[in-house]
Amino acid sequence: MVASQIITDVTELEAVVCSTEIPIVQYLQDRPSLHAIITEQGGILYVNDNLRMLKQLLRVVKETLGVEPQLREISESVYQSFTQARQLLQKRPNKRREVSRNKSVEELLARAIDSEVSDIHLHAWQDSFIEGSGIKDNIGRHATSSWIRFRKHQTLVNEARISYEEAYGIYRAAFTGEPYGCANIDDRRGNDASFQHPYKGQTYLVRLASVPEARGTSMTFRIRNAKDSVQLTDCGYSNKQLAIIQRFVKNNGGLLVVGGPTNSGKSTTLTAFLDAMQNKAILSYEDPVEVLLPEVSHIQIRRDCIDAEQTIRELMLQTMRMDPDVINVGELRDELMVSFAKEKATEGKLTTGTTHCGKIIMCFTRLLQLGISVEELAAPDTLMGVICQKLVPVSCPHCALSEHPDPQQQAYYQTHLGGELRYRNPEGCNACDYSGISGQTLVSEAVEINRTIRELISQQSWDGIIDYFWEHQIDTLHIDALKKVQIGLLDPTLVEQRIDRFSVENLRHHWQPQSHDTGEAIAC
Template sequence: MVRNVVRHYANGRFGTSRPKSAPRQVAAEAIAPVCKSANTRSAKTNEVRQLDDASESNPKIKAWLARHQKFRAFVENDGKVHHVPDASGERTLQQLLQLVRAELGQSNAQPISLVDFSQLRIAAVKRNTQSSTRNDLVEMVLREAIAKDVSDVYVTIHHDRCRVHFRTHGVRYLFSELAGDDGREMVRAIWALAPHGQFEQTRPTDTAFDFAGLRVRANSLPDTRGNSVVLRLRDPNWLPTLDALGYDAQQLALFDELKAFPGGLTVISGETNSGKSTTLTAMMSAMTASSMVIEVADPIEMEFEDVTHVEIDNFAEDADETFRDILGGLVRQNPDALFIGEIRDAKSAEAAVNMALQGKRVWGSIHSQSRVATLSRLQHLGIDAELLAQPGFLNGVINQSLVPVVCQSCSLTQVGDDVQTTSALRAKYRSADLRFHNPDGCPQCVRGIRGQSVVAEVMVVGGESRDDMRRHIRAGDYAAIAARLKGEKLRSKAAHAADKIRAGQLDPFLAEQVIGRIAPEDARGEDA
């Protein structure tokens, strides 16, 4: 259907009739000069090119593009489709579609979305290569991902259908759709980029390789209808600091306190995609100078000169045996600090306990929603309340979430045109600087989002002055624990988020979507 539309353009119908109504006129004028000035002719129709390809060869197009920076796509008289691969172009494409519908009637017009354009591109790539088509697809997807600052690529194959989603700044969106066979070929080609290991359709498989300076980790999981494949793209040279991740001054001081305990367990908790492993990496990089540090994790995300990194493969057949061997080795290495990655089962919990009881400083991450809920999660993994309350065992718990940061270039000062809601929120947060994300976005962002920031809460359990805290933990008295935290002014995650909302960095609605309702007493801020 898309090709139908393109062929009609190729017949020249687009340029000859000029629509009268205002929005159509805007689009028609935007496209017409390009159609005239484009001087490239080709026997092929439906060829899809990026606008910068076209502008390289034609100074008139280049000049026109400089004047129409928001414009994302056009169709030449001979049927060539040019576009800028950018999610924010969606709206312009919709205008183009409206125009096509008006010109050709509903039945000839299917939505021209970025997905359609990327499929046209894939078709063009396929036609233009005699061999190694599969690698071209992988190359195209990965290059687009890098251009869009993508952190995760999801390839979902269900029967004869394959969908490719991207995640940028925490926002997940559809990039393209393929036939199921093309998807399977593409995934096999992804695994072929790694130095060893083969894609296996029927069992969980991991692999890793370097692409254009990035480290790519791929994981495939068979499901009832096909395969779910996730690629994580990371810059191996990006070294985060806790400050840059979004922790505030009070929390940084608490990190220093936790770091100073001579031994014991500290846990970074959070939900999936909350940035736990990045925080652990930042901690590790801050400790290497003075300590002998060993990391045992699956996978190792980043390597440091002074750290011994041991990678374990949880999918390997002899995983349990290997893990026991590694633990024996750890004791003999006598590290000052052990980073154990995710504590996900009784096996890794036992390892953390053993090392902490031997007086080592142990840092690990765990899946949980809040600092207090982390205590029951640890008990669920076999670390009982008696042990958690034992002096010198548990130093503290950090719980964190990642909240999308509002793009300052296109953010809104009101909730749509809802004056009442806006002023109610300004009163709740006692701030006139609130900002709301703009779902239409701009060239600087993805749907109004530009980056993510940590919101967190810390609970310190260790230390001589906290006997009462440990007593509450032994008794499982969560209300008393909460009161104790309040008494020590260890602020909640909601209060931390509210600071950033008041400053216009976070959208109050998006923040509540991630961390739940923010109560008025948390929203008001410190001096309320």
């Protein structure tokens, strides 16, 4: 028998069954005394109630499918709810048993996943709306304005121009098609949906969003691998920040806020954070669930239903009976989520949540806007820490330039930043697919909320907190990025575009405020 963990969660069972390349489940019709699910690949998910029958089943599967069966035990209740759900699905009127996958959607997703793309942007725009734009095809018609772009390593690149009909077809099929979003959509409104997409033996979670646009519809596909969890040590934090974050893992109680814009690796950080916990009961509220961890109960929050707030409130009350030690509340987007997070943190549950704030100070003010009082925020048992982060493209090491094309700019950077500066080569090379970019790295700031910071919060002295950071050499996002610039990993121009300018004023303030000779101070 294979000694792997018993599956007690129906979501996990769904993920295991769907992670096979052909996710068709064969039920064992002629063995009513044995409860088991057999996948096409020879996986046997069994309820441990008749081991004698299981041995027979092993032999049958091996002979029939010609593969070594993979055993995994599941709980009786999970087996029951899974099979009942499948049977209901089959009995539903007007639903076909076999679903037909849309060729254009399949091809688009395959192309994106093969190229390690994180997001697809699809614009189903009609030509008639851009008359006068001057773009015409060779027989004088206005050229198509429907197009696809891929985001890879934070950079958007044009993928293809397609006809409006094809673009609109992909949009409709992805949202409404049975293996995909299965959603009722309205072209005049924004729409949301998500689905699991099996591809080359892996399961990808695809989240769809659309908005009506003056020329038609714009939509995005966000693609994540369901098994794509990383270790905290591989997220890209500096050793100093990693030490702080590892102390957060050991905390009992208190709120940890992770801030950053969309696509800044917040979910990856929280997944790694929860994965680093040991022997804890962990509940994670997600919208949608993107990565499945073996020791975490992932709970899908739905905001697209009528009376979503009441539904979420009831779900939270219900799940609290599961006696969690750690709770991830997901995005701290409204007063409901913030008050829930605050309540749980002060009850002694280690609580985590995310915001779209780019800097630590902004996280404090955001929490105040969302209904936490200054006294609560400055109380010893509420906020334990804040991490803010961003992903910045890394220059390709094979083709990066050692000189900036503008000699004046080169002299400025060399004087004020020092180190081994490297600049992105706009021509690129074979190794980086002629983009000049070879990936992306995290830049971040992390702080433990101590007594001094709490006092400064209670006085709402945000400048005082910034001063405290540089007096105590707590690296800000800007300084963390500067350190990666000085070793040639990041192009200073890209950092200036995405984070902040390397102005003498900025550097003096953060780097060595006492010095009058800025160039010297920065170089040392």
